Each structure stands twice: as structure tokens, then as C-alpha cells.
Amino acid sequence: MNVQDLYQALKKSQEAKGIYFNKDKDLVFELLEALLLNKNRYGYMACPCRLACNDREKDRDIICPCVYREPDLKEYGACFCGLYVSKALHNNEIESGYVPERRPPEKIF
Amino acid sequence: MTRNNTTLYALSTCSHCKSTKKLLSECNVEFNYIEVDDLEGEERKAILEEIKAMNPRCSFPTIKINDTVIIGFKEKEIKEALGI
Numbered sequence: 001m002n003v004q005d006l007y008q009a010l011k012k013s014q015e016a017k018g019i020y021f022n023k024d025k026d027l028v029f030e031l032l033e034a035l036l037l038n039k040n041r042y043g044y045m046a047c048p049c050r051l052a053c054n055d056r057e058k059d060r061d062i063i064c065p066c067v068y069r070e071p072d073l074k075e076y077g078a079c080f081c082g083l084y085v086s087k088a089l090h091n092n093e094i095e096s097g098y099v100p101e102r103r104p105p106e107k108i109f
Numbered sequence: 110m111t112r113n114n115t116t117l118y119a120l121s122t123c124s125h126c127k128s129t130k131k132l133l134s135e136c137n138v139e140f141n142y143i144e145v146d147d148l149e150g151e152e153r154k155a156i157l158e159e160i161k162a163m164n165p166r167c168s169f170p171t172i173k174i175n176d177t178v179i180i181g182f183k184e185k186e187i188k189e190a191l192g193i
Contacts, residue, residue, distance in 0.1 A: 027124055034122035048122035049169060051145055051157075082124060098181055101168035108157065108167045 003032050014065075019073065020090040022082050031083045035064055049081035050101075053109035061107065068102040113191055115140035118160050118171040121147060125182040126170040132184060136193055145169070 001009075007029070011021060021028045034048035046052035047062040061067045069079040076099045077089035088094045117133065119126035121144045133140050145156055157167060163178040164171045172179040174190035 030124055030127070034124075037122060049120065049125060051120060051167070051169065098183065100181070101166045103166075103168075105161060105165055105167045 001036070003029060003036060006032050006036065014084065018087045019065075019069075019084050020087065022078070022085050023090070024082075027082060031081055047081055050103060051108055055109075058107070058109060062103065066103075072099055072102060113138065114173075114175055115191070116173045117142050118156070118169065118173075119144055120169045123169050128182045129170045129172060129187070132182075132187060136188070136191060138191060 007021075010032075014020070031048055035045040038044070038046045038048060038052065042052055042054050042056075042059070044056050044059065045064045046059050047064055047066050050062045050066075052059045052062065056063075065084065066079070069084060072079045073084065073086040076097060077086045077094045078084065078096055078099055080099050080101060080103075082099070085096070086094075089096055115133065115138055117126070117129055117140050119130065119142065130142065143156060145153065145160070148156055160171050161167050163173060164180050166180070168180060170180075170182060172187060172190075174187070177190040179186050179190060
């Protein structure tokens, strides 16, 4: 899958859930390229902003969309890496800010 | 200008790490750059312990400027620590 196809497929499936890509398109494409790179090196699309350990089971929580996306969108309006934003942030109803790491450190190998 | 001892612990794919690297370069800062996802075995383990000692969450980027540790791409804090 190339990056354009990935962009279109995710845009459609995520917007149906009320979740949007970041408006910074350069950032979005940089992150999508990184997801494809991780798919190539690990076999799954691990979050580009987290350290994957090349074990699908151990990294299950950070396979994009990660399990931390939902609480981060709710609390900060964006996910940790910044790929996805909530409808409120998309509509400029809230301001974007720093999103701290939520993943427990014992999951990092 | 005082010489700072700066290390950037990063992931090769991470956007916040790339922004941090760009900022340091634009500020003409000399820095040690470690891409942790490219490390394996004992080397990786040692670096992870080093990061966890400074940043228990072990998130990226972690930036060490002299004795100051900054977690995440926080431009203002990074510049303050660099004295610029």
C-alpha cells in the first residue's frame, strides 16, 4: 500500500468515527510514511513516536490506532504522535497543546 | 556562548523527535544524537536504563542539556536550557 492509498483509506474510516487527521498535512504524511516503514520492519504499524520491540503481542497497545488514542483525544484533543485529532480540535473549539505519554514504562523493551 | 553538553534521545520515525532535531540544528547546537530504535541487545538496554533514570516514562524525545532534562518537543524550555 502506498501512502496516498493509506491516507484515503484511513481518512474515510476514521472520519466515519468522528476522528480527523491533523490539519498539518506535512506532519500527517510524515507519520503515515513512518507507519509504512514500521509495517515493513516489524510487520505491523507500530506508533512512530513509541519504541516498538518487534513483538506483535507486546506492542499490541501501540499498533496504530493505539489504545491510548481514545483517552488522549478526549483529554487533549490529539493523540500522542499528533496524527489524529478530535472533532472539537478539528473544528477549532479547543486549542492544541502538549500530549504527555500515557503508555506505562514497563511495556517498553 | 557557553558550550552546552546536549544529548537527544530519539526515535528515527518520531515527528516530535524530528522537530527537536531541527530546532537544535537551527540553533547551531552541537549535540549527541541517539536513535534508540536502531539499537539492539545490550546497547539498547543500557540506553533505555539511562533514559528511564532521567524520564521514568521513557518517552521520546528525551533531551538532556547539561543537568536539565526536557521531555517532549518543548521549544521554550529547550531554548531556556540552552541559554538562548
